[in-house]
Amino acid sequence: MKSLTPTIVKSLVFIVVTVLATVALGATIRSSSGGGTSYTALFTDATSLNKGDDVRMAGVRVGQVDDISVSDHRVAKVRFEVDPDVPLMRGTVAALRFRNLVGQRYIALNQGDSSVSMPAGAVFDTDHTQPALNLTMLFNGFQPLFRLLDPDDVNKLSYQIVQVFQGEGSTVESLLSSTARLTKTIAAKDRVIGQLIDNLNSVLAVVNGRADELSTTIVTLQRLVSGLAEDRKTIGSTLDGLGDLTVSVSGLLEEGRAPLKRSIVSLGALSKNLSDNEPVIDDFLAKLPIKLDALGRTASYGSWLNGYVCSIQTQPGTTFPQPEGYRGDYGAKPVAERCNG
Structure with missing residues (x-):
């Protein structure tokens, strides 16, 4: 039984300390939520500020953000509460x-020189508010330096830059110390930088050696651009005409598509017909030179052809036109020797 006494005492002490710590934490949370003096601030930019974020004075949390809304379609209206024991002076x-590089923010209250307290519900206009520092523009300016640092050094230097430019936190000496390490890193890579400068000098030497050609190219390009600018109306009307031409060609193709399709189908039928009558075509082509030779001899007397009509037949009920001045019978009878063949 005696051996369990120390264990029981330690357990009781642990339980008491835990309960007291929990009660203290609950009291802190309860005292920091609600019940404070309410104020309103108008910011031109309140990006990333959220409900529940801290309100601090001299680095000490004295309140929290209660609500954020848009006012007049141009400013952010932020309502926050401050501990009633912390008075705010005019100004x-x-x-x-x-708060950190992740983007969390808080409101910092910088007391004015006046000895007159601000009433509850007072409004901080845009002349008495300051938006957060634009980290994008700041870090873009330091981008060439950040490329030569390790990620850990970049994070440290970035955080120190933010705090220094906000006028709080780390001192300028810390920033200069980080800058000194940066300078040392650059000095350690002087050979690479020197080689880069030498290569750049070589490039500039080549460009300088062809200064006349480069100048001529730039002047010609400038003339080309100027000419295009002067002819912009003509070019625009040409493009309009090209658009009209495209529409017309599209309409023509739309109208000619059906006839073209029928022609292609008929061409296929003709090709099949010619293929099926290949012997007849071969016989015709074989006899064509003989017929053309005889036809040539017939037409050699002049611009006419001598012909002999062996037979004329008409359909029943039709009238064959009689040549002018002809009085004889125009019925031809195949009695000549030449018609018997």
């Missing part, structure tokens, strides 16, 4: 600050 400036 106090509410500024948005970054």
